[in-house]
Amino acid sequence: MHKFGDVILGAIFEMNFFTAFSELYFTSEPNDPICHGFDILGFRQAQTMAFAVDEINRNSKLLPNISLGYSLYDSCSDLGISFRAALSMTSGRGEPFQLNESCYGYPPVLAIVGDSSSTRSIAISSIVSLYRLPMVSYFSTCSCLSDRMQFPSFFRTIPSDAFQVRAMLQILRRFGWTWIGLLISDDDYGRHAAHSFQSDLAQSGGGCLAYLEVLPWEKNVAALQRIVGIMKKSTSRVVIVFAPESNMLNLMEEVVKQNVTGLQWMASEAWTAAKVLHTPSYMPFLAGTLGIAIRRGEIPGLRNFLLTIRPETIGSQDSPLVKRFWENVFQWSGPFKGQSCANLQRIAPWQLLYYLGRVNFTTHFGDQVSFDENGDALPIYDVMNWMWHPDGSTEVKNMGEVKELASKVDHLILDEDKIFWNFESKKPPKSVCSEMCPPGTRMARKKGEPVCCFDCIPCSEGKVSNGTDSTECISCPDDFWSSPQHDHCVPKSMEFLSYLETLGISLTTASLSGALLCTVVIGVFTYHRTTPVVRANNSELSFLILLSLKLCFLCSLLFIGQPRLWTCKLRHAAFGISFVLCVSCILVKTMDPQ
Structure with missing residues (x-):
């Protein structure tokens, strides 16, 4: 699809999703691949761009005396065809392209809109960046495209997977889900999403993965049976899928065959709005799905344009963006070398790249549109819920939003009371590998x-x-x-033997009585120390025995009454010394002198 204008914009849309190649006989040049399988969504997106260009041309305040044109190409969902389309737009759609003597020339298109696939955008942007040709994607979410070193001229109007992953983690934390199954498609989109998911999950410490499986692009029955078998045996109740709807269709056929119920599905933006999955055979399994969806808004006049394939007037729109852009363009002071401005009759891609980096305006439904230093739009997603009504009808309903605040903090707004849960309890499921460890x-x-x-x-x-x-x-x-x-x-409670207790009184009495008896005997021995009986009894050892016995009786008093620091230290040493002295004297006294 082509439209002539003073400034030409290129675009790549997926208007067919199958490609057939002719047989090679090696005797003639191969024919071009044939695209088939009409994609209504891709056609609608292409018509939307045509509608936007017509509306800009009709609005005299946006680009006065300048007309926009476009060259729209079909990617056929094929990397080779998309790549060839991009090269055609940058070199002139196959016409001879001659440079002037100074070897300077301008490509036929000023910028490219597309592609819808991250893999194709990576390949195309790596080439058009050499021309400093701006490329703005409407559906490529791979976080790798935020690398300004590799993709210096790439922009996108959809948040990257890095924010989508953070948005999903917000939902997981809200419902306490820590045991998660993750399925990804076998491409750049799936692999980078898995890397972001694992990295953010490890940093947050909020959970872990039950299984990480790669969904095959083609309908590989053996691989799908193995994946669904793992899902059936796993104790995880929450399954997150980063894959296009074609992968989900193949997966759901096997899920239905093995009757894997009781799962809470979470959808990436790639299949959140996939109407093809809203069938009576799939909804018993997919009802209640929570999905992250691209921010939606109604474009005035677009519906009538799509129905009639004729542009409808929506009226002129004035915005700060238009004022700032045209003030910079038409005033004598410009942003380029020598304070020059861009010449709209011969504007270069690198000049448009400068203005794209400074886009900043607010849509009529309140969303701010601008690009950060990585070419990413301000992140905001809608949270969708797949509702299954008793009459068998289905509805994808907006239940909240996730957006990044000015403080770089992710903010989740969710209407939990209205969420449809496809469980008997009508409540969110539990998905943990091990129950919480209680205190103690x-x-x-x-x-x-x-x-x-x-x-x-x-x-x-x-x-x-x-x-x-x-x-x-x-x-x-x-x-x-x-x-x-x-x-x-x-x-620690302090328990001790009191002097006022019966046992304490009895032990105190016995201890004092024994000490008194020893004292009396010592007095008797002292009085009769010169008598033959005492002298023959080894009086020195007898006195030591009586003294040590007296101390042993008195040591018992240290174990009665409220403990003190000095009593606790003295009780064991005093009794041990006294008792050892007593026993030693007795042993010495009983030794045979022979």
């Missing part, structure tokens, strides 16, 4: 399993844990011990 226990990882799979081990004596999912138990202070539940420390 600690987590012990299971060998060879992910970090969110663990056992709960009770804390040992003298140690406590006062929170859920504690990784270790904390020792109590010296004057405390653990409670029976091991969830907090309690002061």
Whole structure:
């Protein structure tokens, strides 16, 4: 599709999704591939661009005395065809392209809109960046395209997968889902999404993956059976899928065959709005799906244009963007060398690249449109819910939004009470590998399993844990011990034998009586120390025995009454010394002098 104008914009849309190649006989030049399989969405997107160009041309305030044209190419969902289309637009659609003597020339198109596939955008942008030709994608979400070193002229109006992953993590945290299954498509889109998901999940510490499987592009029955078998055996109840709707169609056929129910599906923007999946055979399994969708807004006049394939007037629109752009273009002071401005009759792609980086305006439905330093649009997604009504009808309903605030913090707004859950309880499911460890226990990882799979081990004596999912138990202070539940420390209770108790009085009386008796005997021995009986009895050892016995009786008093620091230190030493002295004297006294 072509339209002539003073300034030509190129675009690549997927208006067919199958490609057939002619047989090669090696005797003649091969024919061009044949595209078939009409894609209504791609055709609608191409017509939308045509509508936008016509509306800009009709609005005298946007580009006065300048007309826009376009060259729209079909990618046929094929990398080779998309790549050839991009080369055709940059070199002149096959016509001879001659440079002037100074070897300077301008490509036929000023910028390219597209592509819808991340893989094709990576390939195309790497080439058109050499021309400093701007490329603006409406559907390529791979986070790798934010690398300004590799893709210096790439922009997109859809948030990258990096933000989509963060948006999904917000939903996972909201419902406490930590045990997640992840399925990805076998392409750049799926692989980079998986890398972002694993990286952000590890940094947040909010969960782990039950399985990471790659969905085959073609309908590989054996691979799909193996993947669905893993899903059926897994204890994970939440499955996130980063894949186009064609992959989901193949997957759902096997899910229906094996009757895998009880799963909470989460859809990436690639298949959130896939009407082809809203069938009576799939909805018993997919009802209640939560999806991340591209921000939607109604474009005035577009519906009538698509129905009639004729442009309808929507009226002129004035915005700060238009004023700033034309003030810079038509005033004497410009942003380029020598304060020059771009000549709209001969504007260069690198000059348009300068203005694209400074786009900043607000749409009529309140969303701000601008590009950051990586060429990404301000991230915002709608959260969609697949509702299945009793009459069998289906509806994809907006339940909230996720957007990035000025503080670079992701903000989730979700109307949880209106979400349709495809479970008997009509409540969100539980998806955890191991239940939370209650206070008084600690987590012990299971060998060879992910970090969110663990056992709960009770804390040992003298140690406590006062929170859920504690990784270790904390020792109590010296004057405390653990409670029976091991969830907090309690002061050690002081129990002692009082002098006022019956047992205390009895022991005190016996101790004093024994000490008094020893004192009396010592007095008698002292009085009769010169008598033959005492002298023959080895009086020195007898006195030591009586003294040590007296001390042993008195040491018992140290174990009665409220403990003090000096009594606790003295009781064991005093009794041990006294008792050893007594026994030693007795042994010496009984030794045979021979």
